[in-house]
Amino acid sequence: MKTEETKKEPVDFELYGKPTVEVARQGIPLTWELDPNSPKDAPMLYDREQCDKHYRVKDGEVYTVRLGVHSDPNGVGVISRDSFAKCIVPTASEKRQLIMAVFGVAEIAPMSLMDCVGLCADVPFHLEYVYRSAILESNNGSKGLVLSDDAVYLRDGLVIIGHEGLEGEIPDYCTYLYDFITLQVRVVFDKEDDGEEDDDDKN
Secondary structure (H helix, E strand, O other), X not given: OOOOOOXXXXXXXXXXXXXXXXXXXXXXXXXXXXXXXXXXXXXXXEEOOOOOEEEXXXXXXXXXXXXXXXXXXXXXXXXXXXXXXXXXXXXXXXXXXXXXXXXXXXXXXXXXXXXXXXXXXXXXXXXXXOOOOOEEEOOOOOOOEEOOHHHEEEEOOEEEEEEEOOEOOEOXXXXXXXXXXXXEEEEEEOOOOOOOXXXXXXX
8 A cells, every 4th residue: 555655854954943042140249358357367257238238127027138249130140059148147135236248159169248237226126036037039030948957056145057069959050140148027115224223133
């Protein structure tokens, strides 16, 4: 039995579109400067337009803090998975609290990147870290990476959140870039000591 031969037509790739290569920008702001107070053997860079901003807080409120690099929102992150990050949250009672983060990036070692934010009120207050709120995020709005419980510990009255590389957090064959470490803190106002003795203390 003779069958009819099938004619093969050439594929017109114009119908499907040509492969494209997208440019992924990795823009670090030009407003970074050397911190003159940082150690000479471990200098730190900070963004003069973003670092050390201060905000007034209210009792009982939860605040989201984002510390890192304000990179190009249309590009990719600038901090790689083999970097380290350390965020320090004070727990002592003060009228002014400073939350700071340091990022170590291999490409600029021994220099590191530093960012901080100040919280203030008219009365002493302390900060409470909100459990499981620490996330690594990029500036382009992609999904963040929640840090594990092992990334948070207490030392000398300071809550320290961070990582050294991301082994165990993401597969070895994956690329990961981020710009910020994001966390939440709850503000708790403390009663000021007015210096007056209780009646029991007078006796």
